[in-house]
Amino acid sequence: MRVTSMLIATGVLLSLAPAATAEPVVRIHDIQGTTRVSPLDGQQVTGVPGVVTGIRAQGSVRGFWFQDAEPDGDPRTSEGLFVFTGQQTPAVKVGDVVAVDGKVTEYYPIASGETPETTPNQSVTELVGATWQVTGTGEVPPAEVVGPDAVPTEYAPLDGNIDKRDLEPQSYALDYYESRESMLLRVDDARVVGPTDAYRALWITSKPDQNANSRGGTTYPGYADPNAGRLKVESLADSPFPAANVGDRLNGTTEGPLDYSRFGGYVLEATRLGEHQPGGLQPESTRRQREDELAVATYNVENLAAGNDQSKFDRLAKGVVEHLASPDVVALEEVQDNNGPIDDGVVAADKTLQQFTDAIAAAGGPRYEWRLIDPQNNADGGQPGGNIRVAFLFNPARVSFVDRPGGDATTPVHPVAQGNGVGLTASPGRIDPANEAWKDSRKPLAGEFSFRGRTVVVVANHFNSKGGDQPLHGRLQPPERVAELQREKQAQAVRGFVDEARAIDGQAQVVVLGDLNDYGFSPAVQHLTEGGALAPLAEALPPLERYSYVYEGNSQQLDHILATPPLKADYDVVHINAEFADQTSDHDPQIARFTLR
Structure with a gap:
């Protein structure tokens, strides 16, 4: 065995074994690497140095963040890391200098039914099974300032799964x-x-x-x-x-x-x-319709059921009376059955609508009547047991509902010639309810209305949820909009109904409205508007003012009013909910005031 000689102060020459070569210290940037997945994923590391910068002391995902005070200068490699301690609050303080041992892992936050392999979400690089030593107290590294020009405008590389793609922080x-x-x-x-x-x-x-x-x-x-x-x-x-x-x-x-x-x-x-x-943002109110204008509104009332607190009914009623100025017709979405999410076979919603119309009257509004078709039990999606559906409210002092028998949960409604114009085979009636497009989703409700001797057909909609679509922020880019395919089919079914009406009467007055769960630029809405069959009334507004919903900081347009070209309308989105912490619904209502021919 090789030995090394060492002369000590006594002058005695000793033969010593060579000192063990120190293992290089693994630092946080070595763990983070230059891609989303750590190059040390699954490996045990020891003595990783850093300064504690934050502590999560509540919930089931507790732990602490620490950061290397000596960065490597590579803009791709993060200098911070999370140490997961489960439900145990870590015994550290911000500013502690620590050396951490643990196993490197990529944690994928998953939804129900997903696995780390199938989730579209990105991962968090962290240390698990960790132990650490507090070796002193140090200065917390200064936070990097994220100014207006720091984050690139381009959102993500469109390369499929971007997990192992080298990061380009100056580009995306x-x-x-x-x-x-x-x-x-x-x-x-x-x-x-x-x-x-x-x-x-x-x-x-x-x-x-x-x-x-x-x-x-x-x-x-x-x-x-x-x-x-x-x-x-x-x-x-x-x-x-x-x-x-x-x-x-x-x-x-x-x-x-x-x-x-x-x-x-x-x-x-x-x-x-x-x-x-506070910025002083206030709920909006729209103007009252003139005597010769038919005011038609859409309002998603977010799982309204007879068992809700009266305060919800009262606030929604105030929205209808004070902010929407008591429209002549209101298409409602997310009306639940009489006992809400109790899953016992009840599908009727008369108590829910009675409580709502009573609240509107108490708020100084008209005594609205309603029309709807109860769905088959648990066939229309939404909260299990809630049996959400669309429904019409109308003010009989201003507009008449033309009742025609034959409409039920499974019978399709069709336009039909009525005099010199177009009417419905049943009113109210559901559009193509057996179509696979409506599987586990709300079926559109068509109603025939008469205003000052003129007929208008109104179609209330609530297309299927965007819940199946992959997130904007995920590792799969561009994100796949899985649920969009069903909304496209739903739009085609509604468009087919409108085309039937226009084939009978080229001047048919049809209003299609509701929560379409998609954007004005989406393929689903384009199916409705292509060829000019339906005009999107929101186009009367500047592009940045077209929104009725706020999701993940994006103001976006999910609710729509569209009308066949002969109809002239004054359109307004009435912002009373989506922008506010204290909201009655997550959607803003909108209204159009039509002058019928």
Whole structure:
């Protein structure tokens, strides 16, 4: 065996075994690597150095973030890492200098029915089964400032599964955020673009000029522009969280480590929140219709059932009377049966609608009547047992409903010649209810109305949910819009009904409206409008003002009113819910005032 001689102070020459070569220290940037998946995934690491920057001390996903104070200078490699401690609160403090042992793993937040292999969500690189030593106290690394020009406008590389693709943080927003995963980030004087939700979270933007609408939000203008400046904010502090509306501000500094969740993607886990400054946003009110105008509105009332608190009915009623100015016809979506989510075979919704119309009358509105067709039990999707459906309210003092027998849950309705115009074989009636397009989804409801001697056919819709679509923030790019295929088929079925009516009477007055669960630029809505068969009334508004819903900080258009070309209308989206922390429904209603021929 080779030996090394060493002369010590006594002058005695000793023969010593060679000192063991020290293993190189694995640092956080070595673990994070230059892709989304760690090059050390599954390996045990020891003595990883860093400074504690944040602690999650609540919930079932506890742990702490730490960050290397000596970065490697590679913009692709994050210098932060999360240490998962399960339901155990870690015994560390912000500012502790630590050396951590643990197993490197990629944690994929998954939804029900998914696995880490099948989920479209990105992963979080973290250490599990960890132990650590606190070796001292040090300065917390300064948070990187995310200013208006920091995050690239281009959202993601469109390369399929981007897990193992080398990060390009100067080119793509998702790569930028990933290259800062678990690092301290900071946004100053941030504008709120998504209101506070029930889970103590809100959305801000680091790009205040990006597709900004007139009420302080960020409008989603198309699939190619998901608004890269949006960022979710939660708080690590066990203290009051601001009830913020769109257009409010977090003045000063909002900072914390960057995490990732399946609920919205990248999220700033704030150790410090800016001071909440209300922006003064107020609910809108529309004008009252003139005597010769037929006012038709659509309103998603979000799982309204007779068992709800009376306050919900009263607030929705106020919306109809004070903010919508008591329309002549209201198409309602998400009307549940009389006992809501109790799954006992009840499908009738007369008690729900009676309670709602009573509340409207008590609020000073008209005594509305209603028409609907009860669905088959548990056949139309939505909350299990709730049997949501669409329904019509109408003011009999202003408009007549033309009742024609024969409509039920399974019988299709068709346009038919009536005098010199078009009517319905049944009123109310459901459009093509046996079509596979409506599997586990709400069937459209057609109704024949008479206003000042003129006939108009109104079709109330609630297309299937976007819940099956892959997220904007996921690892699969571009995201597959799985549920969109069903909405396209639904749009084709409704378009077929409109074409039938126009074949009978080229001047047929048909209004198609409701929660289409898709955007004005989507293929589903394009099926309805192509060739000019239906005019999208929202096109009367500037593009950035076309929205009725706020999701993950994007103001977007899910609710629509469309009409056959002879109809002239004054159109308005009435913003009373979606932008506010205190909302009665997650949708804003909209209204069109028609002058019939």
